[in-house]
Amino acid sequence: MAEPALALQPTDPDSPRGRLMRGAAQLFRTKGFDRTTVRDIAAEVGIQSGSIFHHFRSKDDILRAVMEESVCNLIRRIQQALEGLESPRDRLRAMIRCELEALRGDQGDALAVLVYEWRSLSESGQKSLLEGRDAYEKLWQTEMNGAGSLLRQGVDPFILRRFVHGALYWTTHWYQDDGQLGLDQLTDMAMPMLFQDP
Template sequence: MTLVNASPRRKELVRIAARLFVEEGFDRTTVRMLSQAMGIKSGSLFHHFSDKQAILRAVIETGMQHALTLARGSLAEAGCSPEVRLDALARAHLETLLTERNAHVVALYEWRRLDDASRDHLIHLRDAYESLWQKVVDEALEAGLIHGDRLLVRRFLLGALNWTVRWYDPAGPRSPQALAGELLAMLTGRALAAAQTETR
């Protein structure tokens, strides 16, 4: 069962809530602020959501489902090469940050605000996403593409990618694809080795 309703109106309300939670923080965002931004009366808000906690739950679920769908699709097209699969997953993660940035930021910074029931419902999505990453990291380790502790490698990778929401400028000189390539080059040293070969 999913907590996210497919209605276009509800999706729009979730997008507005995600923006407000990023701008103001979950605790400082009031029901009145949400209803004003959504263009509805405070009482009408509860026709769509039972309470503010349900809105937070819907925002985080939206971001997590989007990330999982994008990652699975990218891996399905990536083939069997560990290097290509790692690059595809990094690109998908960065694309998620751009296309569902607010929901992703809320998931990163407001997860602790979820109540126990919401967290228990959503944790399977988080675990599924981390499992995808762990599988691809394990493939890269087994191929000798990268080295290190498997759990730490996954955490470092996701931490570095998630932090791009703080500094990445979509209008800047590097595309998400270029950023993913830079990350892979730093992990494997392959781009550096190729550059050194070309200069000899």
């Protein structure tokens, strides 16, 4: 199903390229792509800005790479989380949790960058990521279809999904995993949006 995305080898996070991507992802996430300069990224990693272009063709290429890896990681993580889960409810719960985890961004994850900086990516960059995004879309579509009548009634599934994603994405603006409210609790509170009887 999602073979194409899995084919991509994850970048070693401790390689020069990997460190750049991690640093860039963090800056893109907090400052936005346009307000992050190549000098910022270089300083974050402890090199001079000209050196970046030894590893990446352009600033846009960094963004593309960060986004690409973000999709692949998320797909991989979702697939692992789904292993052994049977019920549609459990499976969708796991997916919500994975998404919240990826949105947190504290482990180098850059889903927030993918979501909120999509329009900063060049057209050719967007094109190159469509396959991965489609694979991710398909994961959700498949699970939503499988949940059928368990889903909230009276709301078109297309719209329901977009409401839920919107709600989850917005957690990047307010959620702090400070021990008071863990990911599992947050996930459980998100469930009623999706399910008629959570």
